[in-house]
Amino acid sequence: MRYIPNTPDDRSAMLRDIGVSSLEELLEPIPAELRLNRPLAIADGKSEWDVRREVMELAALNQSAMNRACFMGAGSYDHYVPAAVDALGMRSEYVTAYTPYQPEVAQGTLQVIYEFQSMVCELYAMPAANASLYDCGTALSEAISMARAHTKRTRVVWSEAVNPAYRRVAETNNVALGIKFDCARCPDGSQSHEALSMLLGDDVAALVVQYPNFFGVVDDVRKLVARAHSNGTLVIFVTDPMAMGVLTPPGKLGADIVVGEGQPLGNYMSFGGPYLGLFAASNELIRLMPGRIVGVTKDVDGRRGYVLTLQTREQHIRRDKATSNICTNQGLLAARATFYMSMMGPTGLREIGEASARRTMYMMDKLRSVAGFSLPHRGPHFREFLMTVPGSAEEFVIYMAARGILAGVPLTRMGLSDDRGILVALTEKRSVAEIDAYVEHAATWLQGGAK
């Protein structure tokens, strides 16, 4: 970006043009208590370089996946991002045209989105996908209002093993539609057929299952899906795209709608966002699908062209009758996911999935040999598991952070009440040495007398 000087003369000229006498007057509409009423805590008379160094030193105090061994997950994962994804993702064609306003002119952007949709369809084995939503939580919330519109029913069934953050977003967004949510407990960490079946009935719009679930457990949900379908209930899968290299895709398990968090596909954790909502559905539901969809067509000379299609359902045309209030997509992050998937290919995704799962198994085995920690959940895990510590999960996490390890996400931070539970996540980036160091420090913490 060009450096644009901003002299006192420039400032007073601009203020005069706006019609105010001072910067203070310009900022008056902002309540005083929200404004910084003191100078920045940086000494006067410092050079640009001095200021930059001071800020960088402060920034270096942050503990992030860039400078620590990150075992945190719960919906956001530290996968490797190839340099080529950054290089392509920084191209100005993608960065500036975050959403195509004169869409048919932006053929390159539309083609990338078309490829993105095609890859999401292939990943999930679903016939239709949109151009992305804001994140997995909003995608789930849209999936639920879509199920309501299709079935004309207003009850939704899910379990505690669906990410609590996604559930909160979906509940908040669907309050006004009068949707009621029934949540099944899952003490053993699985989405139990028995507990969920009891809540199903012919007034249920959607059954939501997470696969692998919030605790990393891969549940066999086929019987549940059949049970839901026997009542005319749609089944929404919340599915981790990184698991698709090693698991049967939801489209082959009877999913009607699939949503997922696309952050792990070539996007950074970025302290929590922006993220990328994946959204796919059956052909029967395509006209209720929220957001935008790019299609391919031919012009009068028979040349291939990409177009925004099914726009007629969109908020800017249908206003109050639109099927959703989503009227944009995460174009840049979707482009990065497209680059990532095209570089990895099916083989690469399988290798990353297998490596993540193997590291998970290795770490679970090691932890089982340390008396004091318990791993309460059985069954196959993918990339994440629940660990219960004999003491405060928060204190354990602080202890480990002081040793350069981001140990996991305490369940209480996700709004769950178990203050001893920690979700531990592994990606292909976690080395055996890092895992071994984790287990050693954890054992030392125990000997030091966990409170």
Add this chain to the structure above:
Amino acid sequence: MHIPDGYLYTKEHEWVKLDGGVAAVGITEFAQGELGDVVFVQLPEVGTKTLQGDSFGTIEAVKAVADLYSPITGEVVEVNTALADAPEVINREPYTGGWIVKIRPSKFDSEAANLLTPAAYKDLTSA
């Protein structure tokens, strides 16, 4: 502009034709011409109750979506399922093969007064 006799019309450009106690409903030739290529019709379910003047579905063309308003009060007894695969029939044969729903009217005689005769509809569309 083709405006056949024996049909009644609405200001929203639907037509209704009573035949043996059941009324077929569709959109007029004028309406299909204004919309352009019809790509989708959202049909109500059989058994749906309709009210004169209320929306019972939508019709979607390439660049616009329009509501379908029921010309009469009654109950939907049949829907034109052929439109799911061939919505373009509405462009080709708006008054015959392109019918959309069949409604058993509950008070046709009193409501007919609110509908337009072919002559009145001709005035409306040529204005």
